[in-house]
Amino acid sequence: MLENLPSVQGDPLWALLHQFNADQRNHKIDMLVGVYRDETGKTPVMQQVQKAELKLATAAQSKSYKMLAGNLEFNDHMAKFLLGDGAHFSDQCTIQTVGGSGALRVIADFIKTLSPNAVIWNTDPGYLNHRPIMEGAGLTVKPFRWQHKGGLLDIETCFKDLENAKEGDILLLHASCHNPSGVDPLLQQWQQFIDFCKAKKIIPFIDIAYQGFGDGPDQDAAGLRLFVDQVDLVLVAASCSKNMGLYCERAGVAMVVAKDNSQHTKIRMLLERITRINYSMPPNHGSAIASLLFSDPKPWLAELAVCRERINNLRNALGKLLAEMGAPDSFQAVTRQKGMFSLLPLTAEQMIVLREKHAIYGMLNGRINLAGLKQEQVQHLADSLVDVIKD
Numbered sequence: 576m577l578e579n580l581p582s583v584q585g586d587p588l589w590a591l592l593h594q595f596n597a598d599q600r601n602h603k604i605d606m607l608v609g610v611y612r613d614e615t616g617k618t619p620v621m622q623q624v625q626k627a628e629l630k631l632a633t634a635a636q637s638k639s640y641k642m643l644a645g646n647l648e649f650n651d652h653m654a655k656f657l658l659g660d661g662a663h664f665s666d667q668c669t670i671q672t673v674g675g676s677g678a679l680r681v682i683a684d685f686i687k688t689l690s691p692n693a694v695i696w697n698t699d700p701g702y703l704n705h706r707p708i709m710e711g712a713g714l715t716v717k718p719f720r721w722q723h724k725g726g727l728l729d730i731e732t733c734f735k736d737l738e739n740a741k742e743g744d745i746l747l748l749h750a751s752c753h754n755p756s757g758v759d760p761l762l763q764q765w766q767q768f769i770d771f772c773k774a775k776k777i778i779p780f781i782d783i784a785y786q787g788f789g790d791g792p793d794q795d796a797a798g799l800r801l802f803v804d805q806v807d808l809v810l811v812a813a814s815c816s817k818n819m820g821l822y823c824e825r826a827g828v829a830m831v832v833a834k835d836n837s838q839h840t841k842i843r844m845l846l847e848r849i850t851r852i853n854y855s856m857p858p859n860h861g862s863a864i865a866s867l868l869f870s871d872p873k874p875w876l877a878e879l880a881v882c883r884e885r886i887n888n889l890r891n892a893l894g895k896l897l898a899e900m901g902a903p904d905s906f907q908a909v910t911r912q913k914g915m916f917s918l919l920p921l922t923a924e925q926m927i928v929l930r931e932k933h934a935i936y937g938m939l940n941g942r943i944n945l946a947g948l949k950q951e952q953v954q955h956l957a958d959s960l961v962d963v964i965k966d
């Protein structure tokens with residue numbers, strides 16, 4: 576058997592991280608990994624999470640098996656957090672998953688079971704794991720360009736590429752803080768996607784991994800909620816990794832919003848069967864913490880706001896400096912982009928120069944994580960970018 580082992584390519588991110596760790600330069604900046612960092616460079620455990628963990632440890636509830644759908648209280652909280660207090664709570668079927676990635680895979684299996692020939696239309700550039708997760712479930716993935724002009728989405732290009740989408744295909748969109756570009760649709764552009772899905776009978780699949788990292792929890796779910804208001808079937812994959820800092824605890828949900836409530840029992844049974852044959856049930860600890868945060872959300876939302884404001888302040892400071900230095904508008908667009916990521920309009924060669932000459936580490940495709948930056952480093956980043964462009 577082992578003679579058939581393929582040579583699986585390692586993740587380029589980890590190779591770059593090794594390089595960063597070995598780099599002796601004091602002014603080096605790590606903008607690689609997709610985790611939030613505070614001004615000291617740490618990925619902190621939120622205070623409310625620590626409090627919840629102490630409470631859980633003291634209560635020492637049973638570790639007996641939970642339901643296949645995971646923590647039901649957490650699922651209800653998540654449904655309300657995602658959909659808002661509107662009328663659609665009764666339209667959703669939600670199960671807990673192993674983080675957002677688990678949710679993506681569960682929904683992919685759901686699609687493959689019901690509509691095996693559906694094509695997944697995926698943004699290009701897009702989240703590195705979307706394609707492999709969808710293809711891992713046996714689905715076909717096709718790209719559509721997620722281009723922007725001046726930091727805003729160029730929706731005409733999207734629809735040009737989506738011309739070949741057929742009835743029953745799936746449109747995979749990021750709810751907010753697009754990874755890797757930070758380019759999000761305006762509300763009227765969300766409406767254009769909705770009109771497109773309705774006209775062509777395309778099913779929307781919304782990945783929401785950064786709710787609260789862009790403009791706020793409600794604003795970041797506005798596109799999703801608009802879809803849910805107007806479309807009969809919406810698929811959702813959500814993660815608590817970033818907005819609760821629960822990365823390694825693996826808390827997320829897969830949600831199917833179906834206006835035809837007569838199908839709900841069958842939908843739930845299928846979702847549970849998918850988890851059953853993959854991993855039986857998700858881990859409980861992260862969802863138990865999340866449930867406590869949701870039960871008194873204000874202090875947690877205040878901590879989340881601090882993360883969001885830090886990133887937005889960094890974006891504004893960088894954009895201001897770049898404007899003062901006369902950098903092209905495509906660089907100043909960082910102020911109009913959302914969330915942790917932006918895609919620098921640099922070639923792979925220029926990203927290497929940025930790394931080798933200036934000790935600034937981003938991905939070769941130009942992706943940088945703004946949260947890897949400290950205020951005191953913004954000037955160095957702006958100077959380095961201007962230097963790289965002029966060469």
Ligand SMILES: Cc1ncc(COP(=O)(O)O)c(C=O)c1O
Pocket residue numbers: 609673674675676677702749754782783784814815816822825826827
């Ligand atoms: C767009 C997007 N979706 C999903 C995920 C997966 O999140 P999780 O870490 O909860 O699996 C990520 C993580 O980086 C992401 O960027």
